[in-house]
Amino acid sequence: MPINRDFLGRTFPPSDPYEISRVKIRDFADAIGDPSPVFRDVAAAQAAGYPDVIAPPTFPIVITAAAGNRAATDPELGVNYAMVVHGEQSFSYVRPMVAGDVVTAQTTITDIRDAGRNTLLTNTTEFRTLDGELVCTAHSTLVERGGAG
Amino acid sequence: MADQIRFADVETGAELPEASYPVTRLSLVKYCGASGDFNPIHWNERIAKAVGLPDVIAHGMFTMAETGRFVTDWAGPQGAVLELGVRFSSMVVVPDDDTGASVEVTGVVEEKLDGNRVRLTLTARSNGSKVLTRSRAVVRLP
Numbered sequence: 060m061p062i063n064r065d066f067l068g069r070t071f072p073p074s075d076p077y078e079i080s081r082v083k084i085r086d087f088a089d090a091i092g093d094p095s096p097v098f099r100d101v102a103a104a105q106a107a108g109y110p111d112v113i114a115p116p117t118f119p120i121v122i123t124a125a126a127g128n129r130a131a132t133d134p135e136l137g138v139n140y141a142m143v144v145h146g147e148q149s150f151s152y153v154r155p156m157v158a159g160d161v162v163t164a165q166t167t168i169t170d171i172r173d174a175g176r177n178t179l180l181t182n183t184t185e186f187r188t189l190d191g192e193l194v195c196t197a198h199s200t201l202v203e204r205g206g207a208g
Numbered sequence: 209m210a211d212q213i214r215f216a217d218v219e220t221g222a223e224l225p226e227a228s229y230p231v232t233r234l235s236l237v238k239y240c241g242a243s244g245d246f247n248p249i250h251w252n253e254r255i256a257k258a259v260g261l262p263d264v265i266a267h268g269m270f271t272m273a274e275t276g277r278f279v280t281d282w283a284g285p286q287g288a289v290l291e292l293g294v295r296f297s298s299m300v301v302v303p304d305d306d307t308g309a310s311v312e313v314t315g316v317v318e319e320k321l322d323g324n325r326v327r328l329t330l331t332a333r334s335n336g337s338k339v340l341t342r343s344r345a346v347v348r349l350p
Binding site: 086087089090091092093095096097103104106107108115116117120121124125141144145146147148149150151152154155198 | 242245269270273
């Protein structure tokens, strides 16, 4: 089943609020092998000018996974996950994510197109605090191999 | 605290010190747990081979995270990552042995921008192949 083009331009509802904790940031920094004190030590982070420990730049992927990658896994969208590889990923920051931030993730499907036998699905996810402050925007392209038949 | 690089000390065209980051099966199991991405191709050799892969492969986002680490290490504690972007071009195959694989990251100062911002271009290789292309970052330095 090809990817449903009706989803082009669709914005999904925001995720449930996600509270960024010091423990989760440390857990993630450990998993990527990064010993930097600004991800672990409040005093070191404050000495560098942050209100609390900050998250590594690829941390938002934790938040979208916790939200179940709701947009891309919508059954009506029709992505065949067995055939999907990650094509591109980027993050743009207004400021770092900081422990104590409570954010939602809201995804819009910005492009669906065929490239050879593959189909490319591009989406944009905005991470905002509950006050509406934009912290980070992520762009992601998934490649469904053979999706174009 | 690590040394803090300053915008004024950065020169266009300067090469960042190359870094090599190990990737073992344990790294991938830890990343599965921390990221919430439990796709079995990242920890189960039987399933990886059944879907046509040579062996277990690293999460693309793990490789990107190592590139992010390269950037934040260089930018120092007061350096802010404003943009980080990659294109995934090849797999990082992680064998089940004591060594695993490694990701080698290099970078160049592409351009100095206004507002104390610096644009970097990055490359990441594993086992002789480019695993990320069109990788770039923008950081703000003090």
